[in-house]
Amino acid sequence: MTKNIKIHEVGLRDGLQxxxxxxxxxxxxxxxxxxxxxxxxxxxxGSFVHPVxxxxxxxxxxxxxxxxxSKHNTILSGLILNEKGMERGLNCGVEMFCMGxxxxxxxxxxxxxxxxxxxxxRIIKIAQELQSIGKKVQVSVQSAFxxxxxxxxxxxxxxxxxxxxxxxxxxNISLADTSGHAYPEQVQRLFxxxxxxxxxxxxxxxxxxxxxxGLTNCYYAMKEGAEYLETAFGGLGGCPFTKLAAGNVxxxxxxxxxxxxxIRRDINIDIIAEITKEAEEIFERKMQSYVVSAGQLKY
Amino acid sequence: MTKNIKIHEVGLRDGLQxxxxxxxxxxxxxxxxxxxxxxxxxxxxGSFVHPVxxxxxxxxxxxxxxxxxSKHNTILSGLILNEKGMERGLNCGVEMFCMGxxxxxxxxxxxxxxxxxxxxxRIIKIAQELQSIGKKVQVSVQSAFxxxxxxxxxxxxxxxxxxxxxxxxxxNISLADTSGHAYPEQVQRLFxxxxxxxxxxxxxxxxxxxxxxGLTNCYYAMKEGAEYLETAFGGLGGCPFTKLAAGNVxxxxxxxxxxxxxIRRDINIDIIAEITKEAEEIFERKMQSYVVSAGQLKY
Numbered sequence: 001m002t003k004n005i006k007i008h009e010v011g012l013r014d015g016l017q018x019x020x021x022x023x024x025x026x027x028x029x030x031x032x033x034x035x036x037x038x039x040x041x042x043x044x045x046g047s048f049v050h051p052v053x054x055x056x057x058x059x060x061x062x063x064x065x066x067x068x069x070s071k072h073n074t075i076l077s078g079l080i081l082n083e084k085g086m087e088r089g090l091n092c093g094v095e096m097f098c099m100g101x102x103x104x105x106x107x108x109x110x111x112x113x114x115x116x117x118x119x120x121x122r123i124i125k126i127a128q129e130l131q132s133i134g135k136k137v138q139v140s141v142q143s144a145f146x147x148x149x150x151x152x153x154x155x156x157x158x159x160x161x162x163x164x165x166x167x168x169x170x171x172n173i174s175l176a177d178t179s180g181h182a183y184p185e186q187v188q189r190l191f192x193x194x195x196x197x198x199x200x201x202x203x204x205x206x207x208x209x210x211x212x213x214g215l216t217n218c219y220y221a222m223k224e225g226a227e228y229l230e231t232a233f234g235g236l237g238g239c240p241f242t243k244l245a246a247g248n249v250x251x252x253x254x255x256x257x258x259x260x261x262x263i264r265r266d267i268n269i270d271i272i273a274e275i276t277k278e279a280e281e282i283f284e285r286k287m288q289s290y291v292v293s294a295g296q297l298k299y
Numbered sequence: 300m301t302k303n304i305k306i307h308e309v310g311l312r313d314g315l316q317x318x319x320x321x322x323x324x325x326x327x328x329x330x331x332x333x334x335x336x337x338x339x340x341x342x343x344x345g346s347f348v349h350p351v352x353x354x355x356x357x358x359x360x361x362x363x364x365x366x367x368x369s370k371h372n373t374i375l376s377g378l379i380l381n382e383k384g385m386e387r388g389l390n391c392g393v394e395m396f397c398m399g400x401x402x403x404x405x406x407x408x409x410x411x412x413x414x415x416x417x418x419x420x421r422i423i424k425i426a427q428e429l430q431s432i433g434k435k436v437q438v439s440v441q442s443a444f445x446x447x448x449x450x451x452x453x454x455x456x457x458x459x460x461x462x463x464x465x466x467x468x469x470x471n472i473s474l475a476d477t478s479g480h481a482y483p484e485q486v487q488r489l490f491x492x493x494x495x496x497x498x499x500x501x502x503x504x505x506x507x508x509x510x511x512x513g514l515t516n517c518y519y520a521m522k523e524g525a526e527y528l529e530t531a532f533g534g535l536g537g538c539p540f541t542k543l544a545a546g547n548v549x550x551x552x553x554x555x556x557x558x559x560x561x562i563r564r565d566i567n568i569d570i571i572a573e574i575t576k577e578a579e580e581i582f583e584r585k586m587q588s589y590v591v592s593a594g595q596l597k598y
Binding site: 151184186209211220260294 | 445450451479480482483484485508509510511512514515518519545549552555556559560587589590593596598
């Protein structure tokens with residue numbers, strides 16, 4: 001396992017978009033300031049989706065504007081869904097553009113009106129355009145490990161999508177377990193599969209905790225060369241009001257586990273845990289954070 | 300990873316001993332009957348500790364008596380602490396004797412009044428006596444990965460204890476993460492370490508979920524040759540009234556994850572989940588069971 005693991009904090013996007021309560025922009029800025037201070041590598045500030053469709057993300061442009069001329073070591077990423085999102089992101093100063101397609105045709109149609117391969121062509125075009133003007137780009141395959149609608153997703157199909165990205169010169173690929181169906185051996189096969197298409201690919205892993213395997217899957221992904229892990233403070237994410245309270249892997253728990261092995265001790269877990277505690281107050285429920293419940297091991 | 304993973308259900312012992320509410324013997328028998336039906340490999344019915352010290356375990360002898368002349372494919376194990384426990388166990392028909400020492404001198408003194416090496420001599424003697432009359436024996440190293448009192452436990456010391464067991468002909472060894480401090484790379488080193496002392500050792504893993512790494516650690520143990528996993532229905536175990544609500548790995552979640560990789564599909568998860576739901580009613584709280592919350596994936 002590489003010691004060079006990087007954390008992409010996605011709580012402000014994948015977490016907050018699933019909460020009905022809207023966090024005020026000032027509070028978000030407070031949190032972003034703290035996360036920057038914590039030394040996490042990348043923060044996703046929000047997504048560029050229509051504000052009527054997702055009022056929780058309505059201030060995404062404003063957040064980027066706020067940091068446009070500030071100095072910070074953390075990369076500020078934003079999720080875009082289409083050309084309109086790209087325009088907005090370019091205008092407000094997104095530093096890293098994230099975008100993707102779903103490996104489930106059903107999920108893809110529900111989200112974009114297009115089946116996977118059609119959506120893929122469009123996303124590749126956007127990614128290439130951004131890369132051609134020197135922007136950082138990360139592309140993803142959502143529902144890469146299974147789908148709430150379709151069940152099994154063929155691994156062959158996921159690798160086909162990844163190969164399309166690679167063949168088109170987009171080398172920064174995230175596999176996202178949108179439904180939380182992933183299991184360790186499958187994670188191993190898929191990440192190894194992409195590396196065997198092109199070993200220079202930069203791999204990112206994004207797991208949800210539906211079956212409690214989030215951390216395990218992170219470890220299996222890291223073993224196969226995933227360098228970037230997308231996690232959320234407090235394990236935020238997933239709808240708390242459905243049967244499947246399937247949050248993201250919690251940032252503080254992942255980093256704490258890495259710390260035990262002397263990896264990424266430069267990240268300040270206390271700061272992340274502080275945000276989790278504030279989120280617990282705002283959303284009036286306990287978060288899935290073992291570090292907050294049990295305290296850190298300091299030896 | 301071997302496909303030959305076996306489950307040792309310890310909820311009735313490691314789970315119930317941590318609950319202040321006492322489960323009636325009739326209910327325990329109902330649960331044991333169900334667990335036998337679920338096709339789990341071993342069930343730990345209880346421990347032979349003084350009933351005044353631990354009233355939750357006062358009916359351990361009665362439980363074994365109940366099954367003494369019944370036919371069942373599941374092995375019924377019991378935890379003994381000393382010679383007195385051995386006598387009781389032999390009298391009531393224990394099929395597999397579990398016993399151990401703590402790798403933390405502080406923990407050992409608190410539990411037995413003896414430091415580790417002194418306690419070890421005594422346990423080895425008991426284990427050898429039981430083996431000499433043809434009984435199944437499993438020995439353990441508790442607090443093998445860290446200690447709530449002492450913090451770090453030297454890996455060298457854990458391997459020294461394991462070697463003592465092996466040198467004395469006791470080949471069935473469990474490493475138990477009593478405090479839940481274990482992390483994946485450490486798990487890998489320690490299980491591999493024992494295998495490198497003697498590759499014929501039979502390895503068992505027992506993890507608590509203090510930092511959410513229970514399942515991850517199970518997987519890392521299995522990769523290094525652990526064949527037996529000690530888990531508890533509903534992730535029962537650990538004191539729910541302390542800061543550290545550190546339950547065991549939940550049986551249904553572990554088996555469900557194995558099922559995803561086509562391993563142990565012969566175990567009936569529905570039955571285990573049923574018991575978890577009953578335990579939720581009895582103890583009036585939600586258990587740490589993802590399968591019960593999210594339902595099983597059947598594809």
